[in-house]
Amino acid sequence: MKISREDVLRVAELAYLELAPEEVETYRRQLDEILTYIDKLKELDVTNAEPMAQVLFAAAGDAHPELREDVHRPSDAAEGILAQAPDAAKPFFRVPKVIER
Amino acid sequence: MSAGAAWTVASVREALAAKKISARELAAEYLGRIEKRNAELNAFLALSPERVYAQADRIDAARARGEALPPLAGVPIAVKDVISTRGTRTTCGSKILETYVPPYDATAVERLEQAGAVILGKTNCDEFAMGSSNENSAYGPVRNPVALDRVPGGSSGGSAAAVAAGLAVAALGTDTGGSIRQPGACCGIPGLMPTYGRVSRYGLIAYASSLDKIGPFATNIADIAAVLKVMAGHDPRDSTSAAVPVEDYAAEAERPIGAIEGLRIGVPEDYFGAGLDEEVAAKVRAGIALLERLGCKRIPLKMPHTDYAIATYYIVATAEASSNLARYDGARYGVRVPGSTVIEMYRKTRQRGFGAEVKRRIMLGTYVLSAGYYDAYYLHAQKVRALIARDFADAFLKADAILTPTAPTPAFRLGEKTADPLQMYLADIYTVTGSLAGVPGISVPCGKTRAGLPVGMQIFGPHFGEGRVLRIARAFEKAGGFSI
Numbered sequence: 001m002k003i004s005r006e007d008v009l010r011v012a013e014l015a016y017l018e019l020a021p022e023e024v025e026t027y028r029r030q031l032d033e034i035l036t037y038i039d040k041l042k043e044l045d046v047t048n049a050e051p052m053a054q055v056l057f058a059a060a061g062d063a064h065p066e067l068r069e070d071v072h073r074p075s076d077a078a079e080g081i082l083a084q085a086p087d088a089a090k091p092f093f094r095v096p097k098v099i100e101r
Numbered sequence: 102m103s104a105g106a107a108w109t110v111a112s113v114r115e116a117l118a119a120k121k122i123s124a125r126e127l128a129a130e131y132l133g134r135i136e137k138r139n140a141e142l143n144a145f146l147a148l149s150p151e152r153v154y155a156q157a158d159r160i161d162a163a164r165a166r167g168e169a170l171p172p173l174a175g176v177p178i179a180v181k182d183v184i185s186t187r188g189t190r191t192t193c194g195s196k197i198l199e200t201y202v203p204p205y206d207a208t209a210v211e212r213l214e215q216a217g218a219v220i221l222g223k224t225n226c227d228e229f230a231m232g233s234s235n236e237n238s239a240y241g242p243v244r245n246p247v248a249l250d251r252v253p254g255g256s257s258g259g260s261a262a263a264v265a266a267g268l269a270v271a272a273l274g275t276d277t278g279g280s281i282r283q284p285g286a287c288c289g290i291p292g293l294m295p296t297y298g299r300v301s302r303y304g305l306i307a308y309a310s311s312l313d314k315i316g317p318f319a320t321n322i323a324d325i326a327a328v329l330k331v332m333a334g335h336d337p338r339d340s341t342s343a344a345v346p347v348e349d350y351a352a353e354a355e356r357p358i359g360a361i362e363g364l365r366i367g368v369p370e371d372y373f374g375a376g377l378d379e380e381v382a383a384k385v386r387a388g389i390a391l392l393e394r395l396g397c398k399r400i401p402l403k404m405p406h407t408d409y410a411i412a413t414y415y416i417v418a419t420a421e422a423s424s425n426l427a428r429y430d431g432a433r434y435g436v437r438v439p440g441s442t443v444i445e446m447y448r449k450t451r452q453r454g455f456g457a458e459v460k461r462r463i464m465l466g467t468y469v470l471s472a473g474y475y476d477a478y479y480l481h482a483q484k485v486r487a488l489i490a491r492d493f494a495d496a497f498l499k500a501d502a503i504l505t506p507t508a509p510t511p512a513f514r515l516g517e518k519t520a521d522p523l524q525m526y527l528a529d530i531y532t533v534t535g536s537l538a539g540v541p542g543i544s545v546p547c548g549k550t551r552a553g554l555p556v557g558m559q560i561f562g563p564h565f566g567e568g569r570v571l572r573i574a575r576a577f578e579k580a581g582g583f584s585i
Contacts, residue, residue: 008464015423015467016430016444017460018452030522031465037523038412038478041485051483052490054311055297055539055564056341068337080204086437095432098443 002035003028107320108270110327113176117164124160124175128153128219131177135221135268143243144253144262146182148222149189153177156219173331174217179269181260182223183230184315185304186210189220193306194228194238194256197454198435207304208339209273209315209332216331221269224259228456229426230275230308232256233283233528236519237458244515247289247555251512254284254528257318261288264318271319271328275305277312278414279508279532282544285318286507286557289546291574292318293325294532296564297539298343300329301336309421310341312414312536322575325543326350329567348568354575361576362396364569367500371407372531378510384556385506387585388547388577392504395580397573400500404492407534409485411526414533416469416482422459423466429454461522486537493538497563502573505531507544507557531559541567545574548585558582 008028012019019027082088087095108116108127116122132150139145160175180186183193185203192198206214214220227237235243235258243258245251246266253262257274261284264272274281276294285292293316300315307313317328330351335344368389373382393399431437431450438453440446455463469478496503509530518525535542540561547558558577562570577583 003468007468011464011467011471014471015427015463016447016451017455017463018448019460027461027464030461031468033523034415034465034526035468038416041409041412041416041481044406044409044485044488046481046484046488049484049487049491051480052487053483054341055490056343068340077204081433084201084204084434086431086435093433095443096440096446 001032002039003032107267109321110173110176110270110324113270114170114174117160117170117175124157124219125154127175128157128177131221131269138266138268141244141249142246142262142266143241144224144259144266144268145179146192146194146223146225146240146259147190149186149220152189153219153221156214160217171215171217172327173213176218176270177221178213178218178328179221179224179260179263179272180210181226181257181272181274183226183275183306183308184210184273185306186220186223189223191223191306192240193230194226194240195454195456195459196239196436197429197450201435203304205304208301208336210304212332213328224257224263224272226259227256228459229306229422230256230277230280231422231458231462233279233525234513234518235259235284236515237456239456242515245288245512248512248553251514251554252287254287254508254512256280257292258284260318261285261290261292264288264320265290271317271324273315274318276314276316276536277309277418278536279529281316281318282532282542282557282559283508283529285544286555287512289549289555290318290320291322291325291543291545292316293329293543293567293570294535294541295329295333295567296343296541298341299541299565299567300332301339301342303336303338307425309418310425311421312418322545322571322578323351323354326354326571343565345565350568350571353568353572356572356575358395358576358579361392361573364397364501364573365400365499366392366397367400367402367496367503369402369404369407369496369503369505371404372505376509376527376530377506380550381506381508381510381556384548384550384585385504385558388558388582389504391580391582391585392573392577395576402496402500402503404496404534406485406489406492410489410534410537411530413482413485413489413537414529415465415526416478417486417537419462419466420470420479421466423463423470426459426463458522489534490538493535493540493561501569503561505559505561507531507559511550511554511556535561540564541570543570543574545577546583
């Protein structure tokens with residue numbers, strides 16, 4: 001067994017997921033099966049491989065874009081974004097109390 | 102005009118120029134087709150008739166003034182629901198975004214519309230593009246128009262089904278591990294995943310940022326080329342979009358069949374092993390033989406890390422997903438489930454908002470990134486990813502393109518794999534390799550099984566080799582390969 005019930009609960013807590021009690025064993029079993037499958041990667045010798053975080057710069061050679069200048073530009077997005085908020089009190093998003101005192 | 106007349110980019114263009122139809126009439130025809138078929142297929146989640154008719158009227162007005170029409174003038178195009186559309190609800194197939202209406206357009210959508218395309222609406226997909234059957238949508242599965250008891254593939258199942266059923270001339274999908282190519286294969290139409298960075302991701306709601314690509318579905322290669330051409334190119338709003346010059350894809354697709362003579366097509370044995378359906382294997386081998394008869398030179402290849410791609414993908418993609426999806430907390434957009442504290446609000450919102458597969462991948466991604474496991478899983482997978490990319494780099498020293506099956510089986514039955522996530526993941530066994538390497542790949546139709554189910558053949562090219570991929574695909578199409 002690669003993953004315990006406690007591991008599942010811990011991961012769910014880290015990811016802010018609330019699991020129903022009956023879901024915990026299902027996820028544990030499925031994640032266990034997936035992690036067991038994934039273990040086949042351990043067969044490989046990777047000592048000469050650099051971790052590949054992304055594709056672009058190797059693929060595009062010298063043609064990769066320069067990062068753009070970090071300059072201030074006006075934005076009129078705030079109104080449209082706040083209009084999507086479940087609970088907005090312009091110019092803020094309102095949420096339940098964060099800090100107890 | 103018959104109900105299912107197959108319009109193409111070229112035929113729309115000719116009909117508009119000859120005044121045989123107006124953009125408004127064509128748009129109305131497509132909205133009518135969708136209305137008729139969608140209850141059965143569930144391919145569309147939202148339509149945007151106001152936007153459709155406003156754009157159609159702009160095209161008709163330009164035509165009346167005698168202006169030259171832009172390249173996609175009047176062409177009805179559907180957009181996968183993970184791509185932002187200003188003013189049209191965009192849910193990502195998730196309950197957590199049930200109420201979300203983006204305040205801006207994705208660059209891909211903006212460019213299509215500037216090129217005259219008529220954006221019909223949003224297509225169903227697996228929740229946050231996580232799935233291979235479209236059964237993970239919170240809004241119900243899509244049915245495969247070729248066989249209604251079967252899945253259309255996923256995650257861009259709605260886009261593939263819409264094009265295959267004649268409800269759109271073309272559609273945008275997204276491909277992270279196979280989500281354009283595999284549904285293309287299942288529905289019997291071409292679908293192209295471009296090189297990573299070829300099409301801007303600005304406005305594409307992120308699943309796995311180092312793997313996500315936007316690409317087109319259409320019924321023919323010329324249309325794929327036309328849509329790609331409009332979307333491709335650098336975008337200052339996406340720092341991972343490439344400044345590599347955009348080829349003339351239409352010209353590539355229009356070249357004569359003889360233009361592929363002498364090309365070296367690599368065939369990796371590793372893609373024809375256990376688990377590959379016999380009928381699929383036979384069709385793909387027949388497709389490769391056809392290309393040989395057209396003058397291509399077959400090169401046997403070994404790509405020794407192929408078998409490790411699914412495992413690598415499910416570490417890299419879920420790790421990125423666990424981070425990307427942290428933003429859905431009920432605070433700023435989408436659905437909020439109230440709680441007495443902010444943490445309780447986060448938990449309840451995510452519990453009710455996300456479906457089972459999304460939770461599974463968030464948990465897996467969180468696990469492989471967590472303290473004590475990062476090196477063993479995530480870092481290790483990134484190194485294996487480099488080995489898989491090296492397989493491709495080595496292969497492209499010997500071959501100009503790589504030919505494989507797109508998927509191990511034809512479209513499976515609804516419900517057949519939902520109880521076993523790992524079996525579902527293996528549907529992408531031949532597509533994830535190229536996703537990890539970041540190379541372009543297309544799935545082209547390659548005949549049907551005895552039961553009438555479409556088979557897909559995959560053509561990979563080197564980075565930014567879309568032109569060559571399209572040239573081969575077009576020659577294959579012209580030579581009758583689609584119905585081999």
